[in-house]
Amino acid sequence: MTDVATRVRTAAVSLRGAALRFGERTLWEGLDLDVAPGEFLAVLGPNGSGKTTLLRVLLGLQPLHAGQVLIGGRPPARGSGAIGYVPQQKALAEDLPLRARDLVGLGLDGHRLGVGLRGRSVRRERVRAALESVGAGHYADAPVGRLSGGEQQRLRVAQALVGDPSVLLCDEPLLSLDLAHQQVVANLIERRRRAADTAVVFVTHEINPILPLVDRVLYLVDGRFRVGTPDEVMTSATLSTLYRTDVDVLRVRGRLVVVGADARGHDHCHPEEAT
């Protein structure tokens, strides 16, 4: 991994001089970043720092203002099979006409035209395997709207994995889950990247539930950013520089507590988490 060209070609995600602006406002610019296959990258930062927009760029939904982005050596494409996407848990209508297996199946071919009569047995088998891989096989026929938030998020992981992606993009997938289910869902994602060398880009405002899994952190604040290991980035000095104010990072029982960044609408110190 010494030659730049080789690295660009083999990286799961590669950004070169990437910039994104909204009108006058620069979300970020000059962003160089390679995510290797099997690497776990956490994207942190306050609301409005462009975390979700970064995901939109990788999904091919949002063009860069400047610079280059490659997914597995190719420009991002809408509906690309190379990418799996895990969204936030959201309440689903109780009478939504979808079973667990339908939700997962939509992740496989829901973007394709037609009614999908061909290849049904292959499809059924892939959906079954994806459901089994997240331990959701026993509620495959349950209406999704009647499942708990934790059960739904397992399905979300299966839905993202059923297409066998090389990059997994996660947008706050643990939000509004209780601690036990946060652990379950984080472990499912972790197992997948170990088993299939899938790169993970994990947007979150709370690093603690995934701290042991994270290889590197991309921390975005008001157009400034730092990339590095959690030990490099999650320090009082680095975050104080990023936030341009005094920020303290404390380690309490293996958890990180960030104090002083809350004035910016951002805080890692949730009382229920710190205990």
Add this chain to the structure above:
Amino acid sequence: MIERLFTFTGTGELLGQGFVQSALLAAALLGLVAGVLAPLIVARGMAFAVHGTAELAFTGGAAALLAGVSVSLGAVAGAVTAGIVFGLLGLRARERDSVIGVVLAFGLGLGVLMIALYPGRAANKFGLLTGSIVAVDSTNLAVLGTVTVVVLAVLAVVYRPLLFASTDPDVAVARGVPVRLLSPLFAVLIALTTALAVPIVGAVIVLAVTVIPGAAAARVTASPVVATLLAVLFAELALVGGTVASLAPGLPVSGYVATIAFLCYLGCRLLGRQRA
């Protein structure tokens, strides 16, 4: 009174008449297309939008009546305009609801005014609100058949992305489904169906055939395929059954259609409760 409502004296004879057979064919076609659309309408939370579309179809029809042009064309124009406007509003429920309410109230008011200004026969006026299925002629049938084929063909092409966008919009967007394009497209399909349903069952109860079958099916199954089949079955039961039941009494078909659809829904709710 009860005897008048539920009589089948002469039903057999009437079934042999050409105009009755046309009416039944129209009902069957409408049931098919409405039944296929209904689960998606329910999944997208568009019941109110369908209601608004139907009222605008009524406004369009009333305007056409007053202007002396084809009522069906007027209804289609009104419904498609409303459908596109509502479709562009997307899935943001709160904003959509209030805009539909505003447009619906204005359209209904205008429609009533235009009906009042219309100097012709009262039956024509009343027909737009309550439906007059026996007035279906061969031209109507040809248009209805064409629209049924068009709607089903479009659905066959966009069904999967449409289901994805309707039930799971966030992930559908992430997977590259053109959710914003599908909204107005689906709204136009609804509008075409609604515009055809208005002269037959009447604006007031278009919901009976485009929403109730889907809502009923959703109570007893979560499978999109089974829900669609059930919704078609309920829509056919309501429309064909309602038409037959209305023949001998000679009363408007709408009451019968709405009642059968409502009973389907009631039954499904009870079944669904047992299932849960």
